[in-house]
Amino acid sequence: MKGQAPRPADDVVVLDESPKKGFSELFKSEDYWAIWLGAVVLLMGLFLYVVLGPVTDARQKIDEYNAVMAAEAQRAPFKTMAWHQAREAKEKVTTRSEPAKILEQYLARPGRWDTSPAASFYLSPEEAKAVSEANKPKFEAAQKEREEAEAKAKIAEADAAAAGYKDAALNAQAGSQIDAWIKAREAEAKAKKAAETKPYNHFVSLGVLCVALGLFFSIGMKIMGASLRRFLLGFPFVFLLAALAYFLAAQVDIRAWGLEYVLWAIIIGLLISNTVGTPKWVMPAVQTEYYIKTGLILLGASILFGKIILVGLPGLLITWVACPAVLIFTYWFGQRILKMESKTLNIVLSADMSVSGVSAAIATAAACRAKKEELTLAIGISIIFTSLMMFVMPAVAKAVGMHPVLAGAWMGGSIDSTGAVVAAGALLGNEAMTVAATIKMIQNILIGIVAFGVAAYWTTVVDRTRAGEVELTAGAAVREIWKRFPRFILGFLGASLVFSAIYQYLGPDMGKAVLDEGMIRGWSSILQGWFFALAFVSIGLGTNFRELKKYLKGGKPVILYIVGQSAQWIITLVMAYLLFFVLFRSITDRLMM
Numbered sequence: 001m002k003g004q005a006p007r008p009a010d011d012v013v014v015l016d017e018s019p020k021k022g023f024s025e026l027f028k029s030e031d032y033w034a035i036w037l038g039a040v041v042l043l044m045g046l047f048l049y050v051v052l053g054p055v056t057d058a059r060q061k062i063d064e065y066n067a068v069m070a071a072e073a074q075r076a077p078f079k080t081m082a083w084h085q086a087r088e089a090k091e092k093v094t095t096r097s098e099p100a101k102i103l104e105q106y107l108a109r110p111g112r113w114d115t116s117p118a119a120s121f122y123l124s125p126e127e128a129k130a131v132s133e134a135n136k137p138k139f140e141a142a143q144k145e146r147e148e149a150e151a152k153a154k155i156a157e158a159d160a161a162a163a164g165y166k167d168a169a170l171n172a173q174a175g176s177q178i179d180a181w182i183k184a185r186e187a188e189a190k191a192k193k194a195a196e197t198k199p200y201n202h203f204v205s206l207g208v209l210c211v212a213l214g215l216f217f218s219i220g221m222k223i224m225g226a227s228l229r230r231f232l233l234g235f236p237f238v239f240l241l242a243a244l245a246y247f248l249a250a251q252v253d254i255r256a257w258g259l260e261y262v263l264w265a266i267i268i269g270l271l272i273s274n275t276v277g278t279p280k281w282v283m284p285a286v287q288t289e290y291y292i293k294t295g296l297i298l299l300g301a302s303i304l305f306g307k308i309i310l311v312g313l314p315g316l317l318i319t320w321v322a323c324p325a326v327l328i329f330t331y332w333f334g335q336r337i338l339k340m341e342s343k344t345l346n347i348v349l350s351a352d353m354s355v356s357g358v359s360a361a362i363a364t365a366a367a368c369r370a371k372k373e374e375l376t377l378a379i380g381i382s383i384i385f386t387s388l389m390m391f392v393m394p395a396v397a398k399a400v401g402m403h404p405v406l407a408g409a410w411m412g413g414s415i416d417s418t419g420a421v422v423a424a425g426a427l428l429g430n431e432a433m434t435v436a437a438t439i440k441m442i443q444n445i446l447i448g449i450v451a452f453g454v455a456a457y458w459t460t461v462v463d464r465t466r467a468g469e470v471e472l473t474a475g476a477a478v479r480e481i482w483k484r485f486p487r488f489i490l491g492f493l494g495a496s497l498v499f500s501a502i503y504q505y506l507g508p509d510m511g512k513a514v515l516d517e518g519m520i521r522g523w524s525s526i527l528q529g530w531f532f533a534l535a536f537v538s539i540g541l542g543t544n545f546r547e548l549k550k551y552l553k554g555g556k557p558v559i560l561y562i563v564g565q566s567a568q569w570i571i572t573l574v575m576a577y578l579l580f581f582v583l584f585r586s587i588t589d590r591l592m593m
Contacts, residue, residue: 033220035491038297053095065090110247139195149184234285242533269540288538293488295531300495314579326354330564344370357416408432409576412439
């Protein structure tokens, strides 16, 4: 047609030569709105847990407990009962303000349930009393066991003290009895919680949360030009499915298998979209990237550089060498050996298994402009393998008698999901859990670096080749890389830097009280979970099985994942052993103290 620019062929990439959009992009882009909304959540969290929180009181308590621990460490060659009591009390210190406590009640997810589904949402005062009474005998038995263990521990500690702590056998006996007492205390605390069950009504809190989140996300939707009425009409349906995903994941047996809400959110969405079909009036609220990018900003606040020093250089080398190596290997393997037709699916799967699971897959998919079906497939495969690895890897570590630090580093560098890493590490003890969680935290930092690298590689190599080796000027290349680079990663990295600085300023003890046990645990991580649940439901609602089928041709994605994951197991295990037990043994000894 005369006067109309010709439409480029589907396989030709047109580089963006348009002028900069200016500041309007900051308020019309989904990526930037994720940053603004994430910043609002984090600033509100600081207000609730720092400005309004009992920070001075928390610092005084921590100083008192540290003084007791220091004195006890000087008094005895083993960790005494008083030392453990002070440490336990210190770990419970938090800066939750009264408004924070009230708001936390409205963030509650459906609770754990066994055979009565209703118990996940509602428990009347009468039912709560009945549950408490039913668990009272178990609590009393646990209390008696704790008292007996405590008496034995006191006697053993007194005997060691009477000998001036010079009798190695008595010192060892005291340490053993104190360990038994600690386990008895933990069992008692768990039984006490069940015996003091309180009534709740999650129907009310979920209703309030649905309205609040709908209005929260509607701000950006309105300014970006979407229909506010249509978004608010469909949002309750998406939220309901997210709550349903949490409900299914909270079932006792399902929870034991590690089948998290992410899997159920996708399954529920897929079942609807591929059976009755996703209602048209719901589609305006199916905003996968909007929800998940906002959640990733909150994830950035939990990646604290101050914690990385716990594992030092070995942790950095394990993640920053093994992960890129596996990423490059699996992409090469997919293209050269498996000859996968879709390069975008190949790189998204590679980033998922090598870097940080779902979060890395999302950032990489945005950088290379992968199709939503490819992202859905990558996430689905990742979740299945993660659920298996969460149990298999600790079992293998136990079977071969693997050192806790080695096992933690191995699992932290190999298991994709942060939650699964912590759960797997906990099965092997606190040391393994700490190392595993820290390694995974370091790995998460790579998300932004990988997204930038993929954007650059796709612009200068992959899409340039598809376009027939077009002449690519330096300016055009930079503009295209910036165009492809997921802007929300800037918010992710910014949140990490800001909260790392706050953590360093406060120090490890106050940082734990204010951030770990306060704002992150009680506020941002819970909201992050809800945002992710909304996103994964949206993925399912917007995906058709027919579209997924062609990407599973020949089982190549599954083969790629198995080969890549096996490579990561081997590389991570070898590097962890060399770094923690050959080159930096002193760090391993410090972690076990």
